[in-house]
Amino acid sequence: MRILLVGINYAPDLIGVAKYNTELCESLVAEGHEVRVVTAPPYYPAWSIPAGLSGSYFRRSMMGGVGVMRAPIYVPKQPTGAKRLIHHLSFALTSLVPALIDAYSWRPDIIISVAPSLMSARFASFVARRTGAKSWLHVQDFEIDAAYGLGLLRNASLRKVMLKAEAAVLRSFDRVSSICPQMVERLWDKDVDPQRTTEIRNWIDTDVIFPRPKQTKYRASLNIDEDDVVALYSGTMSAKQGLDLLVEAAALLRRNPRLHFILAGEGPHKARLVDMASENPRVHFLGLQSNESFNELLATADLHVVPQRAEAADLVLPSKLGAMFASARPVVAMAERGTGLAAEVQGAGLLVAPGDVRSLADAILQLSEDPSLSERLGAEGRKRSIERWDRRTIVRRWIESMSSICDLPGRSEHGTGVVSEKATTSINDALRLS
Template sequence: MTDMFSGCRVLLVSTNYAPEHAGIAPYATLTAEHLAASGADVDVLTGMPHYPGWRVHADYRGRWRMVESRGGVRVHRRRSFVPTRQTALLRAAYEAGFLAHGSIRPPAARPDLVLSQMPTLAGGVIGGRIARRHRVPHVVVVQDLMSAAAAQSGIRGGGRVASVVAGVESRILRTAALIGVVHESFVDRVTAMGVPGSRVRVVPNWSHVTPPTGDRRAVRARLGWRDEEFVLLHAGNMGLKQGLEILVETARIAHRDTPRLRIVLMGDGSQRRHLEHLAADLPNLHFLPPAAHADFPDVLAAADLLALTQRASVGDMSLPSKLTSYFASGRPTVASVASQGGTAQEVRRSGAGVLVRAEDPVALHGSVVELMRDPDRSAALGARGPAYVRERLSLEAGLGRITAVVSEALAHSAREPEARPASDAR
């Protein structure tokens, strides 16, 4: 590893970080560790680990604040309120808690650059404040668009607060030196907030899992999946925007019409108990806890088909992080999502899956049955995923894009040390 950032101090702000291994945490963690390995002195300001279960991990309960070292990075943790349910009011309390505690005694050393990971507004606000205080560039990587999420995700009360969220979000982005978005479908919405297109960079997420290596039949046997069963697996967060009720209804149809189809939901999230209640009478739908990080690729590869679902209202607010892992597994994806959103665009571009109308369990069941009956087509779709990862979603390519954005912001700051975006003066 080079020392291209030697002598540079970077502060990364992200509510999620390792040991969380789902959602944005792997990207925040690998980014910070990559910058540290490239010579930077890196601090991270984050919360106590709690995702995707929305419960603070056992090893961190009762802690108010702490500093730990992980992968050559100093990690400053702040406790905040973690809701077990998702409503607009509880989400606001979650954001407010991190904003309040994260703003008290942040890492004291002056950074040369602040890098904020958003989907949380609080992290963007804190990062912007620290950057302005020290007159250093603020780079924001947008994983989810929070104003769109409030309107589209189905969170109770979200529509009423969407305009307030949009105002805060646009302020963060307009005052940032550079903005990275994880998919090109975000660009128009970001520029509509008043951000010049010249400050927006597309920085796609990468596949952060290793290729599967386990014996597929042995993994299936360990999981209790019989050889004759066709397993449709959803792996990851069980939240509102996923609209996983469609898989419960698909299982209901399959129980009557397709007895060898087993549907498995693996993971955790705010909607898991609700889904377990809905599926209590379905012997062909099963729940698994999140797989250990090392086992995750082998579990994905042990399935026959991977499910990705979103509510019909979810368009350009996010790109599911699980998609990169799905592609790497070599299994095909069936995506029940809005046809014009970024998720659908990515599935089409990869050629590694099929698209189905969102929130249509009859159509989803029909597509699954078609792939069950055509194993050659299923295998061909699955084989395109790893090829797409190698071409576009490799770790080296993803971290290279982040490196380029950080380098650009630092170079611009060195040329114009007093320059700030015009909107910062408002």
């Protein structure tokens, strides 16, 4: 198959949607498929394009056998709700022309759009219809619901308009998928035909993330003894994660000299969190860790923590969960029973009510004082990571599902168009493709 993916996040960003977009594309290439990507320059989660790269022009390169086109994008230093809208709109506009060029000149069998962002998704389905390709929308995050649920956007009239536009986008794709059963059910609530939906979850490479001793370079550098207990959070630091709740729980447990907290990652709320924890010497902050060091970071923990605001329930399933399970450490998660996160964690960790800092602290303390419980829950998590989150199994499901909707022997002539070689060259020159 020829596969064109349009998504705002891609390598060399290390976490979140970028990781899964990149690993999916490189896995598809390894299986013998041809893959191209239209994406933005790296910027996440620091919300800053690295020095030496520019967000103001087009650039094409090869990464892991994948042809990657970088389209210009506006990246706000302080990503407020309104600025995020402009951010997504900028990519939707700039990604359209490269997507058109690849669609007409390269003729993909299927065009995949990854949400976020829904704005660029609308153009992806339009391009697919114009070129006779099949269209697939993969929803990693219900961005409109999350923006209003977390208070990033508040205008009720704008919400109605955005939800109406979202419904039109969802209905325009041949296939719509999401990463857990509860998020697929939310698609049904948004009037997406269940026959066109499927669950394809994120994954973890269980050969790369595996149990190992907890005495690591991180404990040594932070002066944490082997007998001390480490509660770890690793990932994005933004409003959705509710990390202030973890810092508050650490404050409640400050009298326990054996308990340490490590928060590793980047994001717009990191400076605020560092300030909140400034008087607690057992709260440690690290930056994003490389892929090569990630398993060692996870092994440093005695337990993993997933704080989450109630407003974010079933809007996203934290992608980091599979890695936590694979490390064979128990998880403490803030989640209401009946949500997708609760269903995943129950039996492999402890659940507490979202926003309940006292219960979060009590759950962390319970695991720190009961090694046998921690070991039993961690072993169950490792088992689940292999059964439910294995990368090879999930990529095979991607391939099987894409093959099932693609008419590979022939292509419909209806709605297709032809762009001359001269016209394509002129557009390429105008874009300064390298």
